[in-house]
Amino acid sequence: MIRTRIAVGVDGSAGATAAVRWAAVEARRREAELRVLAAYHRDRPGPRAAPAPGTEAVLHAAVTLARSEAPGVEVRCLALPGYAVPVLLHAAETADLLVVGARPAGRLPGLPSGSVGAQVATHAKRSVAVVRGHAAADGPVLAGADDGPDAGTVVGRAFEEAALRDAPLVAITARAGGGADPAGPPLGGDPDALLDPWREKYPGVTAHREIVTGRPDVVLTERTANAQLVVVGPRRHGFEGVLLGAAGSRLLRHAACPVLIARP
Incomplete structure (x- = not known):
């Protein structure tokens, strides 16, 4: 039975890749479900509008990475229409932890590069992890x-x-x-x-x-x-x-x- 849900925002950038690795390990530690999320602009109006080209490839790569980092973790992916910050803030409402990269805005639409992590960390109602630097394996x-x-x-x-x-x-x-x-x-x-x-x-x-x-x-x-x-x-x-x-x-x-x- 899934007791915890972790969500991670991806866009194909190096920062998002680091976030997926970190989030997958955290999901394994907590025996949690991992949801991989990408925001996209609609190519045309309407509920059936397809994601922008490349979004599915980004999600597939992120899911593959997550499963290789944490075998056995339940991983699901979602492509959601909209700007990055509101999409991730909405996802945070149903997650126990939202994870973003240090500079995750490169291909996520809506804000200049580098601002998504700070915006989400500031405004989210739940806990947010911003993955940056390198965790010291034996550090406190x-x-x-x-x-x-x-x-x-x-x-x-x-x-x-x-x-x-x-x-x-x-x-x-x-x-x-x-x-x-x-x-x-x-x-x-x-x-x-x-x-x-x-x-x-x-x-x-x-x-x-x-x-x-x-x-x-x-x-x-x-x-x-x-x-x-x-x-x-x-x-x-x-x-x-x-x-x-x-x-x-x-x-x-x-x-x-x-x-x-x-x-x-």
């Missing part, structure tokens, strides 16, 4: 723990990802100037208070928290050089879910490993 999972209201969601998801990978977890709280953050505990407080509830749920995960001085976006990006995955959350001020904040935005441009934007 990083969590950006900013003492905000979504810190529990981020840390909990990071624990889950670390358990799936049999990897250690490092939760990083970076504060410019190093002083006490009025939104969180003082530096002399219990740094493990955020981790303890999740340690009970994931006893096999070795985890620790680091509270360091520096800009969160810079610190997290630098630490991704030796990480398997970095997990951060969206900002919740203003319009809910439409801002990634400095850390998420910088990671999507410069992280050396895949980035997961965690949502409940």
Whole structure:
């Protein structure tokens, strides 16, 4: 019985190919169904309009790659009419995780190159992984723990990802100037208070928290050089879910490993 669904957007680009490889491995880890999606413009109006030339070839190549990377995983493909961002955002509503490449816009219609991943990661209602860089095989999972209201969601998801990978977890709280953050505990407080509830749920995960001085976006990006995955959350001020904040935005441009934007 399928308990989880992962969706991945493809367009034939190198970034999309990396996303398919990563998504297939994640589907195998989770015993999940994998859906491979491509957006296309209709050649003519009407519900029976065929996909643009090349779309079926892109899907076939992506499905073949996914099945070779993760034999036994159920893989389905869909060509959907429309622009890339709305197509993928709609797909995210019925997926537990949406995966896109770092620069997946090349042949997906609708936005300039490089913008689809950021748009989807910013506006999706579910979790989104943007595959970029190279995951360090023996590296930790990083969590950006900013003492905000979504810190529990981020840390909990990071624990889950670390358990799936049999990897250690490092939760990083970076504060410019190093002083006490009025939104969180003082530096002399219990740094493990955020981790303890999740340690009970994931006893096999070795985890620790680091509270360091520096800009969160810079610190997290630098630490991704030796990480398997970095997990951060969206900002919740203003319009809910439409801002990634400095850390998420910088990671999507410069992280050396895949980035997961965690949502409940």
